[in-house]
Amino acid sequence: MKKFDLRSINKELCNFANVINKNKVESKDYQDFNNKELKVGVDLGTSSIVLTILDNNNKIIYGDFAYDNAVRDGIVVNFLDSVNILKELKEKAEKVLHTELLTAAGAIPPQTGEKSKKIVSNVIEEAGFKCTNVIDEPTAAAKFLGIENGTVVDIGGGTTGITIFKDKKIIKVLDEPTGGFHMTLVLGGRYHISNKEAEKLKRDHSKEKEVFPIIKPVVEKMGVILNSMRPLITSPIIVVGGATNFEQFDATFAKIVGQPIYKPKYPEFVTPLGIALFDTRI
Incomplete structure (x- = not known):
């Protein structure tokens, strides 16, 4: 597992943002890829599927995304829409x-249960993949970030997920229904x-001074949610x-x-990249 290094992480994220936002990948560069060597991550978010x-x-x-309204508070509420969007991607x-x-x-x-895990797995399978793994989002983020000790706060569209790590082990997990959708x-x-x-x-972004x-x-409520987990919080956060x-x-x-x-x-791309790291074929 790589160690947390914000500079190298930012470099990778900028690279991915360039790929996903331009959505221009020269296909000739990838003609020799063996599909068994590729790792794929699917992030079924509240506002988009990545x-x-x-x-x-x-x-x-490679990376791509599509906006959707098929997930609410981290739970798939429109199965067919999720499957169709993922099929297209x-x-x-x-x-x-x-x-x-x-x-x-x-x-x-985190803490959304086996039913949620099964639904996500079914969406992936119905879209034409074999689902190899379904993990919780902060753990995926921590994998990409290289966290051995620290606190990952994953604030998505529907929830604030918090996972605290110590010596590479999860010591506390919390998920609260407060996220970007509540800002909306x-x-x-x-x-x-x-x-x-x-x-x-x-x-x-041009309206941020008005919106924030x-x-x-x-x-501030998200910060209060994290504070509720003291004194277990570990650094870095x-x-x-x-x-x-x-910005603020x-x-x-x-x-x-x-x-x-x-x-x-x-x-927004940390968790999707981390999810792909768990596409293992054991």
Whole structure:
């Protein structure tokens, strides 16, 4: 397992962001790939589904995503929509890579139970993969980050998942239904607009100075959730997930927690990359 090194992590995340955002991968570079060497991660998020592909050396090969409304608070609520979106992502990736994708790993918020794990596995299988693993999201994030000791706070669209590690072992897990969707609800209520319009406003970085003071109480609540786990919290404290994508998030969260906070670049891609690392064929 690699050691936590924020500089190298940010380099990998910038590389992945370049791949996934441009969505331009020269297919000729990948014609010789053996599909049995590829590792695939599927992140069924509240606001998007992310597909991540690594080679057998964990080098980033390909990534893509699609916005969706098929998941709520970390739980799949529209099975068919999730399957169809994932099928489209899979077929698109296979055309680019000139190979069939055989297996994939998935993830769930912590403490959401075997039923949630089974649903995620079924979505992956129905989309045409063999599901090799379903782990909890903060554990996936920790794997990518190289955490042996520390606290991973994974703030997604629907939940805040917290996992505390000591000597490579999980000593405490907590999941609370507070995330980006709750920011959207607050914005919608403040401006009397639909959730769709509020979500668009939340994602508009040019509006952050206007938006953040309104959703700040939600961020502060996330900090309070973490504080409830004292004195078990270990350092470093690393926040990941799309809901952390505000410039003022770090300072606001750190003020509530009373400790330094580390937030990687493109925090929304940490967990998807970590999920792919668990696509093992034993």
